[in-house]
Amino acid sequence: MKTQYLIIGAGLSGIVLAQQLAEQGKEVLIVEKRNHIGGNCYDYYDENGFLIHQYGPHIFHTDMKEVWQYIQRFSEFTNFQLRLKGFLDGQLLPIPFNFTTMYLAFPPYLAQQLEETLLTYYPYNSKISIGELREKAEQEQKKALSFLADYIFEKIFKQYTMKQRGISAEEINPEVMKRVPILISRDDRYFPHHQYQGMPAKWYTKMFEKMLDYPNIKLLLNMDYKIMINDIIYHQLFITSPIDEYFDYKYGKLEYRKTLFHLETHNVQSFQDNIVVNYPNDYEWTRITEMKKFYPQSLTYHIDRTVICKEFPGQWDIEAYPVESSENKKMLELYQADAQALKNVHFLGRLANYRYRDMDKTIKNVLDFIK
Numbered sequence: 001m002k003t004q005y006l007i008i009g010a011g012l013s014g015i016v017l018a019q020q021l022a023e024q025g026k027e028v029l030i031v032e033k034r035n036h037i038g039g040n041c042y043d044y045y046d047e048n049g050f051l052i053h054q055y056g057p058h059i060f061h062t063d064m065k066e067v068w069q070y071i072q073r074f075s076e077f078t079n080f081q082l083r084l085k086g087f088l089d090g091q092l093l094p095i096p097f098n099f100t101t102m103y104l105a106f107p108p109y110l111a112q113q114l115e116e117t118l119l120t121y122y123p124y125n126s127k128i129s130i131g132e133l134r135e136k137a138e139q140e141q142k143k144a145l146s147f148l149a150d151y152i153f154e155k156i157f158k159q160y161t162m163k164q165r166g167i168s169a170e171e172i173n174p175e176v177m178k179r180v181p182i183l184i185s186r187d188d189r190y191f192p193h194h195q196y197q198g199m200p201a202k203w204y205t206k207m208f209e210k211m212l213d214y215p216n217i218k219l220l221l222n223m224d225y226k227i228m229i230n231d232i233i234y235h236q237l238f239i240t241s242p243i244d245e246y247f248d249y250k251y252g253k254l255e256y257r258k259t260l261f262h263l264e265t266h267n268v269q270s271f272q273d274n275i276v277v278n279y280p281n282d283y284e285w286t287r288i289t290e291m292k293k294f295y296p297q298s299l300t301y302h303i304d305r306t307v308i309c310k311e312f313p314g315q316w317d318i319e320a321y322p323v324e325s326s327e328n329k330k331m332l333e334l335y336q337a338d339a340q341a342l343k344n345v346h347f348l349g350r351l352a353n354y355r356y357r358d359m360d361k362t363i364k365n366v367l368d369f370i371k
């Protein structure tokens, strides 16, 4: 077999790469191990007409106009904005923690006092990380600030981080927890600072099919590239699959915190009051998503059946989060040094770079690479 560009993996990186190359008239072959395209963004309709995100909920959000404009070429998007609730002390309260959360969690006199204290330190509509708030509480030695910092840390971050990532909130890279800030406002959106948010008007897989719809793109599903790579003649090879697998794990296996995305069907019109509910402290799952609520206009919305996705972290099947330990970092450096020494082989995307990436950054990374 012969091709100009061989891409391993039909996940988001592989698809954007193939689309960009095909648009320039290049000949592309994609080899994918799974029986579907889209990687972990893959979605499909089940036999009852429910849209399923097989590998957990994917919500598109970005502040990069370039990326937003790019994906609009392949799908319309709904104007969905995620509002998430956390199951905190038996109540569903908005996360990220914001002034609304504060007034629901505490008696009014206390919430008011906390609000006033916060506003003496931070301007309205700003955002801070839990790390910053804890530091400030320590510096200022103010009772109200320490009380609030402890409450948010204990109730929202501490156990959730341990449960989801398998590492304590004190030890984890602070950038991870910064993804969920504390909002000095009543804004209760999960991605308040992302101007562009939405869901594909149809579904992700449909959008990916359109991205791959070029006569000069060929796709092989259900195929382990290791079996046939020696039979393919190519100019350039792009690996979007795991970097350690490419090198036959010669320095060892890069570790991931895995997750089980467990689907359940319930014979009720609505399972929970919110699309996504986080469980920082109770139960062994971290999140429950009720998927039909992404599409309130859908035909299945009003019927007495619904599908939920529960996320169980631990030793399960899907490699969700790279484990940022010093051993893994060292191992990655060895693989990266070997990768750099290769000619005509490029490593792109979250598995090949051993990095957790949102969809928008994944797309941006490939667009920049092509440039």
Ligand code: UDP
Pocket (backbone or CB within 6 Å): 086, 095, 156, 157, 158, 160, 161, 164, 165, 176, 177, 178, 179, 180, 278, 280
């Ligand atoms: N986080 C938390 N409690 C929550 C939500 C998030 O402690 O209720 C922390 C946790 O450390 C998590 C990080 O914030 O790993 C990022 O959360 P996000 O929802 O972005 O995780 P993702 O959806 O990317 O898996």
